[in-house]
Amino acid sequence: MKVLVYVAIFLMVIAQGFWAYTENYETQKSLAATKRLQIDIANARAQLGVLNAEWAYLNRPDRLRDLVDMNFDRLQLLPLRPEQFGQVAEVPRNGLLADDFIERVTVSVLEVEE
Amino acid sequence: MIRKPLRPLALVLEARAAGKNPGDIERENIRDRHEQARDASRSRAESRLLVLILAFISLFALVAVRMGVLSVSEPMEPQSSYSGPSIVAQRGNIVDRQGRILATNLDTHSLYATPQDMVEPELAAQALSQIFPDLDQQDLLRWFTGTRKFLWVKKKLSPEQKQAVHDLGEPGLKFGPRELRLYPNGSLASHVLGGASFGREDVAAAEVVGVAGVEKAFDDFLRDPTYAGHELQLTVDLSIQSAVEQVLRGGMMLMNAKGAAGILMDANTGEIISLVSLPDFDPNDRPAPPTKGNPADSPLFNRAIQGVYELGSTFKIFAAAQALEMGLVTPDTMIDIRGPLKWGKFRITDFHNYGNELSVHDIIMKSSNIGSARLALQIGADKQQEFLKSLGFFEPTSVEMVEASGGRPKYPKDWKDISTITISYGHGLSATPMHLAAAYASLLNGGYKVTPTLLKRDFYERGPRVVSPETSRHARVMLRSVVKEGTATFGNVPGYAVAGKTGTADKPIETGGGYYEDRVISTFASAFPAYDPKYVLVVTMDEPELSTGIEPKRTAGWTAVPVAAEIITRVAPLLGLRPEIEPSAQLGVTQSSN
Numbered sequence: 001m002k003v004l005v006y007v008a009i010f011l012m013v014i015a016q017g018f019w020a021y022t023e024n025y026e027t028q029k030s031l032a033a034t035k036r037l038q039i040d041i042a043n044a045r046a047q048l049g050v051l052n053a054e055w056a057y058l059n060r061p062d063r064l065r066d067l068v069d070m071n072f073d074r075l076q077l078l079p080l081r082p083e084q085f086g087q088v089a090e091v092p093r094n095g096l097l098a099d100d101f102i103e104r105v106t107v108s109v110l111e112v113e114e
Numbered sequence: 115m116i117r118k119p120l121r122p123l124a125l126v127l128e129a130r131a132a133g134k135n136p137g138d139i140e141r142e143n144i145r146d147r148h149e150q151a152r153d154a155s156r157s158r159a160e161s162r163l164l165v166l167i168l169a170f171i172s173l174f175a176l177v178a179v180r181m182g183v184l185s186v187s188e189p190m191e192p193q194s195s196y197s198g199p200s201i202v203a204q205r206g207n208i209v210d211r212q213g214r215i216l217a218t219n220l221d222t223h224s225l226y227a228t229p230q231d232m233v234e235p236e237l238a239a240q241a242l243s244q245i246f247p248d249l250d251q252q253d254l255l256r257w258f259t260g261t262r263k264f265l266w267v268k269k270k271l272s273p274e275q276k277q278a279v280h281d282l283g284e285p286g287l288k289f290g291p292r293e294l295r296l297y298p299n300g301s302l303a304s305h306v307l308g309g310a311s312f313g314r315e316d317v318a319a320a321e322v323v324g325v326a327g328v329e330k331a332f333d334d335f336l337r338d339p340t341y342a343g344h345e346l347q348l349t350v351d352l353s354i355q356s357a358v359e360q361v362l363r364g365g366m367m368l369m370n371a372k373g374a375a376g377i378l379m380d381a382n383t384g385e386i387i388s389l390v391s392l393p394d395f396d397p398n399d400r401p402a403p404p405t406k407g408n409p410a411d412s413p414l415f416n417r418a419i420q421g422v423y424e425l426g427s428t429f430k431i432f433a434a435a436q437a438l439e440m441g442l443v444t445p446d447t448m449i450d451i452r453g454p455l456k457w458g459k460f461r462i463t464d465f466h467n468y469g470n471e472l473s474v475h476d477i478i479m480k481s482s483n484i485g486s487a488r489l490a491l492q493i494g495a496d497k498q499q500e501f502l503k504s505l506g507f508f509e510p511t512s513v514e515m516v517e518a519s520g521g522r523p524k525y526p527k528d529w530k531d532i533s534t535i536t537i538s539y540g541h542g543l544s545a546t547p548m549h550l551a552a553a554y555a556s557l558l559n560g561g562y563k564v565t566p567t568l569l570k571r572d573f574y575e576r577g578p579r580v581v582s583p584e585t586s587r588h589a590r591v592m593l594r595s596v597v598k599e600g601t602a603t604f605g606n607v608p609g610y611a612v613a614g615k616t617g618t619a620d621k622p623i624e625t626g627g628g629y630y631e632d633r634v635i636s637t638f639a640s641a642f643p644a645y646d647p648k649y650v651l652v653v654t655m656d657e658p659e660l661s662t663g664i665e666p667k668r669t670a671g672w673t674a675v676p677v678a679a680e681i682i683t684r685v686a687p688l689l690g691l692r693p694e695i696e697p698s699a700q701l702g703v704t705q706s707s708n
Contacts, residue, residue: 062356
């Protein structure tokens with residue numbers, strides 16, 4: 001009986017040794033992976049920073065203004081003026097202006113009533 | 115173990131035979147047994163002690179070794195835990211109110227030389243002078259062949275320049291990583307941003323420090339690693355800033371002005387939507403501060419915040435508003451404006467002769483110096499000072515820029531009656547356009563004090579009341595009539611009900627002693643829409659001169675006002691303001707009387 005217990009304990013110690021050994025290596029592997037990921041994240045962030053900076057640089061108002069001037073023939077873009085605000089009635093719906101639309105709806109309602 | 119008997123029969127018999135006491139044998143044996151037991155227990159105790167000693171020694175040794183290891187080990191970042199956005203420890207970005215980048219960082223390199231490692235200094239000097247046209251070949255050669263062991267060649271390199279230098283293959287030329295502060299919008303909002311430069315420098319790294327503007331005012335926040343990844347959001351709007359700057363620049367050229375400043379501010383919260391000072395500079399390549407000449411002529415000088423000017427007739431509304439607030443007059447009270455008004459050795463005159471008397475409303479509309487002087491005399495010096503103080507005209511503005519403290523208003527130490535008179539129409543007290551913008555906002559928004567700010571927040575605390583809503587409304591009506599039929603008719607923008615006041619002040623001679631006759635600061639302070647002011651716009655032009663007519667025109671009505679009107683036309687739609695038909699003044703009166 002005693003011998004059995006001793007053997008069992010011995011086997012358990014061996015098993016735990018194996019477990020600890022593999023866990024150790026797993027941990028080291030994950031740490032290395034984390035480190036790699038963090039370097040990747042740092043690089044990605046740096047790239048993102050550069051891209052954001054580039055985006056801001058390409059969209060700087062001076063440049064956009066110059067581009068608008070250069071392409072005026074095609075785009076005919078002008079600064080926003082107060083006159084450009086419109087009324088909802090001026091928005092065409094189904095190719096119709098709101099006033100026409102209302103008229104047509106009224107007409108059709110009248111037709112139904114008849 | 116074989117136990118020794120206490121009374122061995124053989125010995126007892128022997129002792130009996132010899133006539134001795136057998137009990138002695140027993141005692142002897144007991145004694146022996148005791149001694150043995152004592153020896154055994156002593157050795158056990160000793161061995162226990164030994165174990166204990168060993169245990170303690172090893173524990174202390176463990177602690178000591180651990181301490182030693184800790185003290186000699188290199189500090190290391192914990193890698194297993196999430197470390198967030200601080201992975202890239204950089205100076206924080208600055209963004210506008212819509213999150214568009216105003217200042218960011220870019221990785222770059224610096225170039226330094228270690229002449230002792232150089233293979234061909236002559237060739238290197240020649241090649242470097244070709245790559246960097248601003249470097250002199252002879253200087254470089256002298257440095258490379260001299261006794262110096264180390265020298266900086268360039269603080270910042272572009273990637274192309276770095277590659278070109280790299281291609282030289284010169285082992286004595288080395289690169290150090292650098293973080294470059296980049297302002298992608300160039301000179302736009304340059305005065306707000308200020309600029310940054312390198313602080314302490316090393317081969318491997320350099321700290322970036324703010325040198326002016328918000329970069330310096332928020333330097334601690336931007337550099338603090340605990341705020342890494344956080345952005346500094348300003349109230350400035352990039353596209354509006356750009357529009358204001360473009361119009362102001364055009365106006366400045368058209369009016370032949372030396373400089374100009376424009377401030378667009380939210381009338382209720384004090385958020386500065388746009389702050390322009392011209393001429394400006396590129397913060398990416400910030401010019402060195404001027405060593406000679408007038409610092410106010412340098413492009414670095416922020417006219418809107420640092421420029422302390424007499425702001426002229428724009429101050430008249432303060433006298434009128436205060437007189438209304440104190441109940442001394444109503445907008446219709448007639449004031450004697452017969453001139454010239456003599457006070458001691460001073461004579462106060464009007465630009466034109468406006469007759470014998472004008473109502474308070476018309477004094478503002480026609481901009482009568484004598485009229486506002488009479489109002490100020492009714493108010494009195496102490497009350498006038500108190501009111502101007504409550505509007506913030508005695509302290510530098512609290513705008514979050516290092517330059518703000520430089521804009522300390524100038525006012526007479528000895529406030530005589532003549533000061534009261536001249537200050538009522540904007541002479542004798544100098545303040546910055548920012549002061550004026552904040553005061554107009556406070557006066558016109560319904561009477562709550564406004565503190566100008568550049569820092570975007572979710573909630574802005576409303577300031578204390580400076581005038582009653584009624585006075586504020588009267589002031590708006592008066593200023594509206596200035597634009598409708600007074601001195602600022604060019605400022606009328608259909609649909610936006612601009613209200614404002616012009617101011618044309620002669621420039622004081624820098625060396626002292628009087629004023630220039632042909633140099634003015636012309637100012638237009640305005641708010642729109644007049645019936646419910648949302649924004650305040652102040653435009654100031656330095657020495658404008660419109661030479662289209664027979665004689666040159668310098669008054670604000672001809673110079674600052676049209677520029678301001680164009681700014682409002684451009685900017686109001688961008689601010690999302692739809693042109694509206696102005697509610698009639700009559701309607702306003704009926705509403706308020708209910």
